[in-house]
Amino acid sequence: MTIIPASSSVIVNNNNNYQQTKMPMTTTTATITAIHDNDILSTNHINHNNNQQLFSSQQSTLTKDGHSNENDTKIISTSTTIHRINNNANRSNWWILGTRRNYAKYLDITPSTFKINCHKVKFLNEIQREMCSIGYNVVNIVGRGARIGIDECQHQFKMNRWNCSTYEEEDARVFGPVLDINSREKAFIHAISTAGVVYSITRACSRGEMSQCGCDETTRRSKNVQHNWEWGGCSDDIHYGAEFTKKFIDSVEDPTTPDGLVNLHNNEVGRRVIKSKMELICKCHGMSGSCTIKVCWRKMKPFREVGQDLSSRFDGATHVKVIESRKKRSRLRPAQKNVKKPSKRDLVFLEESPDFCFKNLTIGAEGTTDRICNATSYGLDGCRYLCCGRGYRTIEREIEAKCNCKFVWCCNVVCDKCRSKIVETRCN
Template structure:
């Protein structure tokens, strides 16, 4: 019991900000070690812990308390979202850096206060990562509320049959929608933007579900082909959302005046900034404001700037010195580089390599 309470307390100190979002759970993982504690005691501690997460709204606390494993699944989704964001933006001016200030109220600093395309990407990726994490936990039997997707077995394919454990992305989407969307106000421009991007993130996972098959039969024949549905790698989802980020739609702020009457209800919708721009569909990302300046450090927003970042002198892309260094120029430094070379196989069973040294140019933004 002491180990669990210590772990929960440590995590709580890291994420106890009253303002923030669920991805603040991207902190050192909660241990599941329970020592000699009874199940009743562990459950009580878990519910008390969920109640103490002040940045969660009431519905999110209720979902957190579904089981003692749920907080670990939520944390897994948050960690994966941050890690994937940092991979996708590793060459950008804002590289999805997390705030190291212990007094900060959000893991991304103040960057997400802007309703920018970066905020749109983070919201979409976070929603996708949570749906992904929940569906994966279901298939592994880590949650009592769900398991494998049995609905696919109702279909009757001609040349193969359903088997194995199909990962239940529908439940993952449902939980993600219930958990993440519950904090948004659909009557505000920001709420509409976030809800749209959340759904785009979940669709990015669902649209990339894979059918995996295995052959069965005598002597390697494929007389019986058994298939199941598998989640895509989150990297594929991140790649897809990055493409959507680059083509994100700039929509109107405050003047979301396309109002349709449907079944007696007024429905507010986002619309493009200009009439000649393409109307965003359900898989597109949308944003309401221009991005802040990521070139120079801004302590208030938690922006580190690009000084000292490594750039690619020959690239014309975002990682190129011209763009990444924001026109300030760069310095070229010569660094010693070591790598294994002239490797050979030695019977049996080792590989011997030499250590080669060379000098390489290293370009750093001014």
């Protein structure tokens, strides 16, 4: 690909911010930028969503001894100190299986060695090692699910202040210090990761990759279709995938701690959402295109729909407190009065999100400097919000890319080279 010299013009028109050609291309040019500071806003006036003030960090009124006046219940502290201590106990770093780095050096999982070597994997806990040892490809399938969850998280938040950053360094926690804060970001990570593993395990069952499961044999006739069809094909066994994932991922959590209780709730949200994303697929059989027999089966919808569903729940997540009763197990309740109790499909969190505007690696914030933004948008992807009031700059690039490609018999693809310009805006 030829390198094209930088354009020398300064951009003054912002109506076409962040326009990219759909052609595959290489951009290797220098740039001339225009700095925009007239749209700088105070970040104090920019909320993540309309519920930001509703879910404030204030707790309910307590008596001096830390007890409420109702049912002799006690509010458990949800400070950072507590959940960081709990993070050190019985923790696994199973997300490593979904990173792009080569984790094979940690493992020697083959049909002849997996039963022994699964018990040597340091970043899994004891229950997870036992589950690893039921089949030589279990860790690969779980790893695919973890990768699905990571990719979807980064897709859904690519234009947010927090963009679901991951860390690929050896021995690093994949999502970094953001997991030390029981925020809505952590809630989403748990839900999307759990759903990703359910998806991967279920697909593996349908494809015959796991000897412990297969097609769903318990599927019943749907009430939403006419009775002129019969079950056939291979229905996805979502129930096995969910139960396997529940045992594998939930084994990390301690339900007697605040963060464990919240993590278990959000894991369940992920499982419930993906269970709701099943569809009925039918195929006709008959002479000359007729539909003498219609055979139907159930399969999971594309995982993108799961990500979109959970992303909408992220915006409406409920700020909760953990209440301990002398007669009942700990339970989650809204941190604010006049807020409805979260359902089993609502994401919950204990702490408000930190400021992701500026780089702060102690909380897992990469900052938004140099992030691409949309200068004409007033949403989360807009420069006014994403740049946190620092302003943005406009960049014009001239690129050369292949275009007008044609297939030439036999066996060649011939393309022209076209020059075009792209304009993008980036945060200061």
